[in-house]
Amino acid sequence: MEERLYDLIFIVRPATPEDEIKKVVSSVEHACTEKGGKIEKAEHWGTRKLAYKVAKHREGMYYYHQIRTNHGELITELERRLRVQDSVIKYMTIRLDEDLKRQKKLTDKREKRAARRPRRPAATPAPAAPVAAAPAPEQQAAS
Amino acid sequence: MAEEQKQGQEAPAAAPRAEGGAPREGAPSGGHGGPSGGHGGPGGGHSGPRREGGREGGPRREGGPGGGPGGPRRGKRQYFRKKKVCKFCVEKMDFIDYKRADILSQFVQERGKILPRRMTGVCARHQRWLGVAIKRARNIALLPFAGSAAGTQAPRVVVPGAAGHVAPSAPAAVAPAAGVEAPKA
Numbered sequence: 450m451e452e453r454l455y456d457l458i459f460i461v462r463p464a465t466p467e468d469e470i471k472k473v474v475s476s477v478e479h480a481c482t483e484k485g486g487k488i489e490k491a492e493h494w495g496t497r498k499l500a501y502k503v504a505k506h507r508e509g510m511y512y513y514h515q516i517r518t519n520h521g522e523l524i525t526e527l528e529r530r531l532r533v534q535d536s537v538i539k540y541m542t543i544r545l546d547e548d549l550k551r552q553k554k555l556t557d558k559r560e561k562r563a564a565r566r567p568r569r570p571a572a573t574p575a576p577a578a579p580v581a582a583a584p585a586p587e588q589q590a591a592s
Numbered sequence: 593m594a595e596e597q598k599q600g601q602e603a604p605a606a607a608p609r610a611e612g613g614a615p616r617e618g619a620p621s622g623g624h625g626g627p628s629g630g631h632g633g634p635g636g637g638h639s640g641p642r643r644e645g646g647r648e649g650g651p652r653r654e655g656g657p658g659g660g661p662g663g664p665r666r667g668k669r670q671y672f673r674k675k676k677v678c679k680f681c682v683e684k685m686d687f688i689d690y691k692r693a694d695i696l697s698q699f700v701q702e703r704g705k706i707l708p709r710r711m712t713g714v715c716a717r718h719q720r721w722l723g724v725a726i727k728r729a730r731n732i733a734l735l736p737f738a739g740s741a742a743g744t745q746a747p748r749v750v751v752p753g754a755a756g757h758v759a760p761s762a763p764a765a766v767a768p769a770a771g772v773e774a775p776k777a
Contacts, residue, residue, distance in 0.1 A: 456691075500735050500737075509733070541728075548687055586724050
């Protein structure tokens, strides 16, 4: 089975102590390694304003992970862990690989079409050519 | 539920706003709607009057009763029609990332409504993806479901009677979190 790519975002309470956050992040990483997942990206977006109130908070610290795995249980495990954490006020996992596959397909298609019929290069020389051609007759006329 | 209710509630209020928004974008058509669209206004739905206005504008140009003022309006209207190009097609984006709230926020109203295609000029395919991306962004609090944080607060403070109607939005935001916390207890 091909591997699947997931986005995992969770929001931590803004006033959470550093070590508590570390604990959450490491528990996510631990779960990943344990269940045969690979963390492709791990980002910390910092404290952001929430678009609406979540658990009475207007701000939250965003943590973003991109995980590649072929074990779906990993996602349920991660969600279970985040649900249990007091400091995590919101989390979301999204399966991305299908969207990215579609994107790749479309990009390939576009590139193939561009390679077959190079419209852009044809369009740019066209205006350039008359400009280049124009001075030439003048020169001839001058000489 | 609360959100649905709120949306239903907001719809009548928002509709005139959307109408107001349309002329704002196509300012000349709004100006045009002033004199001739006077017919369209009272009888009108949302997008109906605009189209009617456009039809009225057609004969007007040919008949030329508008005369002097008709001239510049006509030019601007054409300009506004021309500018509608799908932004995502221009940039050749094959994937709309839900994480880019800065991009997505250009295609929602202040209160969080998704703007219709006819106003933004996005092509059908990209609008479809855009809708998905916006809904994902809403889920993780990057975009509002309805009403900005300031918007929800203002009525609560100003009108005590309205608090009952507006309040559901806050519990709605809290409710999922409460659900999240419940299982561990």
